Amino acid sequence: QVTLKESGPGMLQPSQTLSLTCTFSGTSLSTSNMGLSWLRQPSGKGLEWLASIWNNDNYYNPSLRSRLTISKETSKNQVLLKFTSMEPADTATYYCAWGYGGPFDYWGQGVMVTVSS
Amino acid sequence: DIQMTQSPASLSASLGETVTIECRASEDIYSNLAWYQQKPGNSPQLLIYDANSLADGVPSRFSGSGSGTQYSLKINSLQSEDVASYFCQQYNNYPDTFGAGTKLELK
Numbered sequence: 001q002v003t004l005k006e007s008g009p010g011m012l013q014p015s016q017t018l019s020l021t022c023t024f025s026g027t028s029l030s031t032s033n034m035g036l037s038w039l040r041q042p043s044g045k046g047l048e049w050l051a052s053i054w055n056n057d058n059y060y061n062p063s064l065r066s067r068l069t070i071s072k073e074t075s076k077n078q079v080l081l082k083f084t085s086m087e088p089a090d091t092a093t094y095y096c097a098w099g100y101g102g103p104f105d106y107w108g109q110g111v112m113v114t115v116s117s
Numbered sequence: 118d119i120q121m122t123q124s125p126a127s128l129s130a131s132l133g134e135t136v137t138i139e140c141r142a143s144e145d146i147y148s149n150l151a152w153y154q155q156k157p158g159n160s161p162q163l164l165i166y167d168a169n170s171l172a173d174g175v176p177s178r179f180s181g182s183g184s185g186t187q188y189s190l191k192i193n194s195l196q197s198e199d200v201a202s203y204f205c206q207q208y209n210n211y212p213d214t215f216g217a218g219t220k221l222e223l224k
Contacts, residue, residue, distance in 0.1 A: 045218075046215050047215040048215070049213040095161075102149075103151035103172075107160040109159075
């Protein structure tokens, strides 16, 4: 049973950097062809893929690449996401999900992030 | 990026009815398509992958079909627990992209 849980600040001010952590269990990023992704969803809107770690490589949405950094702490079963220069338009629920390059099999519960002064 | 056009944006149906949700890709995605269900306040859950394969634990009243650029999700015999939003996702081309969603309500 794969479980994922996101954690991070609920609110931050414009221009600040968002740091999110996804802690997972029931699987391992050490296994080949395993990946973990970050996505987001503004309230009442659709989903947007942000970034993924897969087979020790990092992948980013080209439209946001300059602002995103994804990394992993294998020993802690965690994947981190840093998102710089946050704006009110980045207000959304941020999800981590298991998978890359295919369907997302498992999702965390999501963490709501509000960007406001 | 591949654009995913999902229709309708909202849908009202009666219990026991059959409903169909469509997703059109801006180019051929070779059946690399998934469908998700998202109930209010919850995270998305995988229903269908590879256009027509049912994910583990998903009731058989859900089915997916299509090829090329045109895909559909069908729900037979609508149940009250099917009230949710539904999203399609293409994973044929980088970056993955999603449809805007269909909100399904009971009539």
